[in-house]
């Protein structure tokens with residue numbers, strides 16, 4: 001069981017509207033909500049729509065409906081589709097991302113290099129999914145468009161942090177991820193960079209994720225130390241939850257996500273399916289999963305015991 005979080009805790013639900021939300025998303029949202037609400041902290045809804053080609057209005061709509069269906073609320077963030085497009089879309093923050101990219105290049109010109117590899121070229125040369133380092137010698141010229149920017153991750157890079165659930169964690173970043181992209185070929189910021197900047201803007205102090213995102217966390221913690229103005233990200237507390245639920249063995253992995261095309265709301269009879277997995281992850285009795293309120297009170301009881 002976790003130790004209580006401070007009332008100053010700030011966290012976020014951070015879905016991507018590139019598909020209908022699946023069981024893993026719903027579990028993550030509910031878990032995050034419980035931890036933040038119990039501490040009396042602040043919760044944001046932060047939608048990642050940088051990958052505009054994959055965004056669909058029905059996926060956006062599904063985010064709001066799923067949050068309602070789960071019985072969750074949040075303190076800040078878009079209230080619906082129009083509000084999101086007008087005020088919260090990441091494209092409104094493009095100049096912020098660009099400013100950080102330029103400042104990073106100016107501060108550490110040798111850390112960033114230009115990559116001209118095509119997706120198909122990469123598929124041919126990489127055997128393990130990591131970038132083979134083909135363009136490592138190429139300098140970035142800030143004015144040149146149409147190239148991706150990658151960061152040079154030294155071979156021995158080890159990222160260490162204390163995880164809420166996993167305890168002390170060590171990730172060999174070069175082995176797990178290799179040199180990763182911080183600016184895409186089209187000039188837009190890549191996920192790892194934008195995610196740091198968004199979380200710092202919202203004042204996030206707690207990030208709850210599935211264990212499959214451990215390499216991303218390591219990449220972001222490592223990258224943040226080189227991004228001017230992003231020091232606060234280094235103090236974020238992370239909690240990575242397991243992807244397997246004990247009793248019924250439902251695996252919340254990518255493969256399960258892919259097979260659930262219709263999304264959790266269409267597939268589950270009710271949100272109790274989600275609450276049950278959350279109860280298991282928190283080590284609470286299954287009986288606590290009958291409603292969100294009973295989950296909340298079981299968590300308080302466990303904390304005060």
Ligand SMILES: [Zn+2]
Nearest residue numbers: 115116117135
């Ligand atoms: Zn390349």
